[in-house]
Amino acid sequence: MFNDIFVGVMMVVALVVGFAMLVKGADWFVEGAAGIASKFGIPQLVVGLTIVAMGTSAPEAAVSITAALKGTADIAVGNVVGSNILNVLVILGLTGLITSVAVQKSTLFIEIPYMLVVTGVLLGMGMLGNSINLTEGIILWAMFILYLAYLFVLAKKGKAEEEEKEERPLWKLLLFALIGGVVVVWGSNIAVDSATAIAQIIGLSEKFIGLTIVALGTSLPELVTSVTAARKGNADIAIGNIVGSNIFNILFVLGTSALIIPITFEASFAIDTIIAIAAGVLLWIATIGKKKLTRPWGIIMLLCYAAYFVYLLV
Numbered sequence: 001m002f003n004d005i006f007v008g009v010m011m012v013v014a015l016v017v018g019f020a021m022l023v024k025g026a027d028w029f030v031e032g033a034a035g036i037a038s039k040f041g042i043p044q045l046v047v048g049l050t051i052v053a054m055g056t057s058a059p060e061a062a063v064s065i066t067a068a069l070k071g072t073a074d075i076a077v078g079n080v081v082g083s084n085i086l087n088v089l090v091i092l093g094l095t096g097l098i099t100s101v102a103v104q105k106s107t108l109f110i111e112i113p114y115m116l117v118v119t120g121v122l123l124g125m126g127m128l129g130n131s132i133n134l135t136e137g138i139i140l141w142a143m144f145i146l147y148l149a150y151l152f153v154l155a156k157k158g159k160a161e162e163e164e165k166e167e168r169p170l171w172k173l174l175l176f177a178l179i180g181g182v183v184v185v186w187g188s189n190i191a192v193d194s195a196t197a198i199a200q201i202i203g204l205s206e207k208f209i210g211l212t213i214v215a216l217g218t219s220l221p222e223l224v225t226s227v228t229a230a231r232k233g234n235a236d237i238a239i240g241n242i243v244g245s246n247i248f249n250i251l252f253v254l255g256t257s258a259l260i261i262p263i264t265f266e267a268s269f270a271i272d273t274i275i276a277i278a279a280g281v282l283l284w285i286a287t288i289g290k291k292k293l294t295r296p297w298g299i300i301m302l303l304c305y306a307a308y309f310v311y312l313l314v
Contacts, residue, residue, distance in 0.1 A: 095238050130264065
């Protein structure tokens with residue numbers, strides 16, 4: 001009994017340490033990434049969709065690929081689908097509460113729709129054969145390469161625009177981004193491990209852990225990075241980070257996992273994937289009118305996630 005209490009307390013302490021690392025690491029990462037963007041005349045939106053999105057999605061990649069290798073499909077798929085729902089409804093919901101998040105035209109008419117298409121493709125693949133196989137992994141990777149090509153064009157267009165240049169030396173900005181990224185991923189791993197241990201002590205199911213605890217843990221970098229970016233006025237990084245992360249999670253994370261080993265897609269995950277699509281549609285509806293995410297919509301998003309969480313508990 002005493003031993004269980006001691007382990008539980010240690011896990012809570014580890015969780016707090018993980019959160020603290022995430023906060024500071026995200027702060028350094030956003031500062032470095034935004035500085036690099038300014039240095040090379042690259043729009044913040046492009047940095048948010050690429051460097052920040054992929055950096056903060058590293059925990060999802062590590063967890064899902066490891067889960068695929070271990071054959072725990074509930075964690076692999078649940079982590080990605082759960083993270084994508086959380087990213088839109090909770091992270092953008094909270095970010096919208098803090099400040100109005102501007103949404104660029106390209107995000108509204110290209111990136112968000114592409115995110116919806118990608119999620120729809122995942123749903124179709126999962127429902128057709130109840131698994132994501134090698135061929136489907138190659139298709140996901142082809143879509144990922146297409147997305148990278150689009151970002152390359154976006155970056156070239158951005159360089160033509162005149163922007164205020166960052167004065168700090170490049171090596172210092174790279175160091176900030178690198179150390180920040182490492183601390184974010186490390187902190188996330190500590191948070192996920194401790195949160196999962198706490199959940200197992202309480203006695204929750206693997207699917208529930210994958211869709212909530214692990215999804216929240218691996219989405220913490222996106223949460224802290226987006227909120228930090230919004231507070232610092234880098235709204236393009238905030239919105240671009242989430243959209244980019246969701247695309248990256250499905251195309252790269254699950255695509256790479258499927259290249260290693262076929263991933264079982266249980267029928268019950270279809271509902272969660274449909275909810276992920278609905279969350280994306282809600283984001284598009286919320287931002288299409290005023291070209292920004294406002295506080296009322298942030299509240300609606302958080303309420304929608306609360307309803308989804310209740311559904312998972314029932």
